[in-house]
Amino acid sequence: MEELPHVLWAHRTMIKSSNGDTPFSLTYETKAVIPAEIGMPTLRTAEVDLAQKNEALGINLDLLEERREEAAIREAKSKARMEKYYNSKVKNTSFKLGDLVYRNNDASRTEDTGKLGPKWEGPYEVTEALGKGAYKLRDRDGKQLPRTWNVSNLKKCYIHKM
Template identity: 75%
Template structure:
């Protein structure tokens, strides 16, 4: 998976400065002892002036990262479609046909695709020719390969 960061903390993007934890205030450290208050106040003012620009850069970086992840995920998707007459299995968890234990069958069927309704929806019929009342999404179907002997 692709991960990236803009390098800024959420606290910095919200308040315009890095957080100082209470332990650093009570116990003198190099960072807290070497601060010049006038320069610090000027720097805080400049940070507040530039905070909008920093937020915009973070939003742009986030959009780029999301686009990159979307491209990565979409490249791994395998397109599948069924034609009328194809034999398929349907997911037992999706149909709730049988309430079985975890070792029960995951797929049931075979069923024949009666009609393609578009956008991955299908009407099915069983081996006896009875139409299944619900429509089925492509995510809950898989192709049935029947080998003839």
Template identity: 45%
Template sequence: MVHLDFPITNNEAKYEALVEGLDLAKAMGATNVIVYCDSQVVTSQVNSDFECKGEKMKRYLEQLDLVDEVKATTEQRLARYQNLMAKHYNSRVKHRDFQVRDLVLRKVMGATRDPSQGKLGPNWEGPYRIASWQRKGTYHLETLDRKKLHNLWNTKHLKKYYQYTMA
């Protein structure tokens, strides 16, 4: 517990506690510190969201050199974590590219689903042929007898159709 024997404002008291706490953490060899603060002013000044105007407050901020070190370490850890999460997410993404004239099935969606079949109805319909592509991941489809469908279809609603012929 920190006891202050001089008149001080609430925000100055919070800075004093922050400085003492970080000094203690540094002395103990802490490499990671989580700081909780109930003062929006102090938190915003430390995070550089608010400008520090008072001379006393500026001196407190100058004492917080450790905060810059902690910020740098935290930013590095955050970047590593974000890269790891992106790598994990991207490993689960199925990359699908179709060529013109490929045969595909299209997902049966809400309005095209037959309500009389309930949940046991087909999830995919087709086959359809890729007639052309609008931009990456967006395709014009046509039936096998070359009748064009009016809407564009996104890759996530299509899957490759493999046709087998038995001789």
């Protein structure tokens, strides 16, 4: 419990990579003075002219909104960069009606096949595409499966229809 204030202080005074600034400086428009600097005299704390400091703080507070907007723009750019990286790794997969697919055995949880059991079961036929990667399936006997299946739990089956 004694360490919590120090952890919070460190969090508020660390530069965030997403916006290039500290939460403390975006709130108060000034650099934070660490507790160690308050206890011992340093150039930063010893040579402070309070009248000039208050005037500078007033000017900084006037410019605070502009700095916050710049930080928001940098953060949006950072998020767009992360999104672009993530989306470059995603494989777009879709199935048409009548396609044969295998379904993931872990997702179906019909039976525990153990470590050496099959990972995929099927083939199943896609009977309906519901949008956003959801599909209705039917087995080889023509029996409709009771729920929808997400594309992440399906993979294309490359055998000919019988």
